Amino acid sequence: MNLTQLSLPEQAIFVLAALVLLVSFILLSQTRLTAAIHAFAWQGALVAVVAALVGWVGADAHLYLSAGLTLALKALLIPWMLHRLVRRLDMDAEREALVHPALVALTGTLLVVFAYWLVLPLERLAVTDTRNLLAISLATVLMGFWMLVVRAQAVAQVLGFMSIENGLFLGAVAATRGMPLVVELGVAFDVLVAMILFGVFFFQIRESIDSLDTDRLDRLAETEEEA
Amino acid sequence: MPAILAPILALLSAAGALAGARGLRLLGFPLFGLAGLAAILSGLGHLLDPTPWSLVLPMGLPWLHWHLRLDTLGGVLFLLIGLVTLAVALYGPGYVREFEHGRSRPEALALFGGLFLAGMLLVVLADDAFAFMVAWELMSLSSYFLVTYRHDQAANRRAGFLYLLMAHIGGLSILLGFAVLAAFAGGFDFAAMRAAEVPLAWRTIAFSLAFLGFGMKAGLVPLHAWLPEAHPVAPSHVSALMSGVMLKVAVYGFVRMTFDLVGGVHWGWGVAVLITGSVSALLGVLYALMQHDLKRLLAYHSVENIGIVFIGLGLALVFFGTGHPVLGALGLVAALYHTLNHALFKALLFLGAGAVLHATHERDMEHMGGLLKAMPWTGGFFLVGCIAIAALPPFNGFVSEWLTFQAALQAWVLDSGVLRVLLPVSAAMLALTGALAAACFVKVYGVAFLGLPRGRHVRKAREVGLGMRLGQGLLALACLAFGILPTVVAGLLAGVPRQLMGTGLPEAGAQGWLWLTPISPATASYAAPLVVLGLALAWAIAALWLRRGEVREVSRCEPWDCGFSRPGPGMQYTATAFAQPIRRVFGMLFQIDEGMRGEQGRQRFHLQVGDRFWGWLYLPVERLVNAAARRVTFLQAGRLRAYLGWSLGTLLVLLWVAA
């Protein structure tokens, strides 16, 4: 595929998709919680714009709606909720140190290459440009997962989880021009409920182990008494 | 000129040992130099005229005479060996003069030096596996004796043993590789191996064995551990030969085996070589940065440069294996170019280090400083070597790295997406390596040759004799020539892939000798002579324009001291301090033991930076071997008849197997 053969909005889709990936990297290495939440909000906004652009190019009206939904939910509502949570838990200034930031980021790039490699055989199935977008979205999902692994902080883990969801949505938009509206509404609702549940959980975790560092959850293990 | 002349002269120079303590100086080195000259001439001859020269010697096994052959690839090696040998021959007499009154006898140097040279030349000439292995072992064994020349020190004996051990494991691996090929070819001579049809699986096995064996000899990470131990302890002119030439013979063996004998390269091999090469290059330079023993540092740089050579070879394998022969040829030419270059500047640097050692009896850089004023010639030549090894234009190191980059940049022609990512990443590692090498040689030159003297010996240093300067000057001149005339050199080297793989570099010199255009003029071009001319012109204009007027003279004053006392030599940045930021950034790659020791009030800072591979690879292997050895100690009963019984049993089993 040659970029020059595409129209300007289509090129813009690629640029934005690449930016989504960039935000994933920022999320991965951003140690300050509030900044990470901002980055996540930007990722949501970018995904929403991609969806809207895809809708515009393909003249798909219902994608506008999904885009609006994403924007409202992931770029505004959830970040706002997280912000409030963080403020109420007095963790505005909290930051966690990654052990090997360079190594974490490098593994991230390896994941991107891996995602690209996975998607390559799909060449004959799909149109090339959506395949490339699919690679990006898969990479975003994997990066979100990687973030869940390397971050010990509960709020950061939630961000990783949410960015997995962003990646999935991007993939859906890229591969099938969006899911049916009912499914999307359902997913959006799920995410919202999950967010509320997470909020409740945060307070619970904090009550029981006096920290949001999930590595300390092992205190709850029953073997501890024996040891 | 018949190529056999060079090894004969080398063997003759070994006979210099017969003439007593001064024989080395009066007879050995002149013959050494003649051998080098003969090698240069026959090597150049084969680069200009690609018809191979061959000869069957009535020696060796009754059913297998020694086959000798010199083709273009051998010609490159002959040229390289000859240049370094010639410089060493000029340099040697002055350097070994002090050994004549020492405890170690210089006869040994003459004998084993001659044998060593003859062994290397014969490895290149050999055209059957038997002759190759004999020459290979001759090279390894005689260099072992050179390493342990100063055997009165325990550390040298230990280094020599480690070297011998690893050389033998490597030799075994090479032997097995030949055995695989010979089994399919039905003969030991290379012509039969070339013609043999070997299935891919066995080809891969032969390649892996060759990679292991030659890689061990060349000092690739993680099999490099012997190199920084063995090279520094040999006398400096031998270090120059070992680092400059012997490693190149290992590279030659790898190229001969992989591209010529095994043939039908697979791109997967290239990936393995590429990754190993990149890791070697990066780790080599990082470990080098941590050293403050000058010769040890240079030895680690050999690991780095061999890594760069193998990056080029890996690129060549990848491109040949995926059906891009022109780019493969480019990779191969880049690798050979760097092989040649590294021989020149590494030999130059070792000779320079030897000159410093000769003048100051000091190998530790922390005691040097300000040597440029005492030894202006050596200092100047050493600077040339530093610029060349740091891959800066307009010297030769830059050209070969540039060619390697150009080859890596063509990654977009590949079909596989992962390969397309891998090649630029390894090129980025190469870039990091180059920049770190520059940092390292700023450290070396800045600490050893600039600034103020840090030690008593250094303050009394004097310039070395004419012969030693001539030897270094020859190599420095060659560095410059190979840097300014890259088109000529690349044109000559392109004969190697043309002969081995059937593809040269059609475009490299198409625009005349001024322009080096590896792929096409639109893709990339480099006009080294014009760059040099531009530098010289700009310099001349700037200097002339500034020197006019009345404020021409320069007056001397004390350096700025911030208003305190005059800065002394102890206030200078040391080599360790220079490398401190890099040590911190790449800390996890080293085994660092750092801290304060001693009682209150008399504390001293101590720092020990070790090679991680000792802990990761060598110590476990050592433990394993020890454990295995303990297991079999029950055989050592001490009774003679029991031993004889074991022997009989073995004989019976062998006969049973054979029957």
Add this chain to the structure above:
Amino acid sequence: MQLALVVAGAPLLAGWVKSVKARLQNRRGPGPLQPYRDLRKLFMKQVLVADSASIVFRAAPYVVFTSTLLATAAVPLAVRDLPTAPVADIMVVVGLLALGRFFLALAGMDVGTAFGGMGASREMLISALAEPATLMAIFTLTMSAHSTNLSTVVGFQLTQGLVLHPSYLFALMGLVLVAVAETGRIPVDNPATHLELTMVHEAMILEYSGRHLALMEWAAWLKLTLYGVLIANVFFPWGIGETTDPGAFGIGLAVIVAKLALLGLALAVSETVLAKMRLFRVPQYLNLAFLFALLGMLSFLILEVAA
């Protein structure tokens, strides 16, 4: 001709950045022409050389200046088709700059004071870490243009018209970060500081005076201009003259001056709002630059190449 313009214009860019910065900080700084006055003054002054310095110290300013000069000669300024461009492609430009840096660091170590060694050590660390990022960004550019010749790259950009490349975006970000580090600007180094412990570039040239100092300073400004022109012309090539006739040249010149003025403005703003970072934060910063460049490479390979 073009070269002479760059050489003459380089101090102007440095002066422009300085005066804009002063304005932003509510100071009334020197005018943009101040560097010229400095140069004239320095050229008139007598040269003082420390008595512990060797020949390397005295040769270094010339080497640094000429190598930077030669590197500048290979970068197209106002017209695309530069006769000197084929002499040195972008890798050679990088190599020549490295040559200058090598001698700069050596000169720092030559006098034998602690400052010089400190500056040299830091400079080499920064440049070593910047190198892979530079190369990666360059790779991204040259792989899509299939050439490392700057004229060809710029020409390729022009013929392609306005295309949004995600890879270029990342390469641009990476290269900007590298350029800031390499030219010794805030937040990596501060060209205005003379506080000993924070100096990098200034520490190396501390012992210089007179025309030597003038050459060193001029080379530094030249390097800044070089990176500016590189970024401006490779990523935003529009307006550059296609032919060498005076009309196209004039337009190209006006456009590049405007572009450089804008870049200088951006630099001044960023220097005003950012603080210099600790030396051991610099690796993270350059790691980020490498990450950008690597992402550029990846998105080039993933999104833009036909598989």
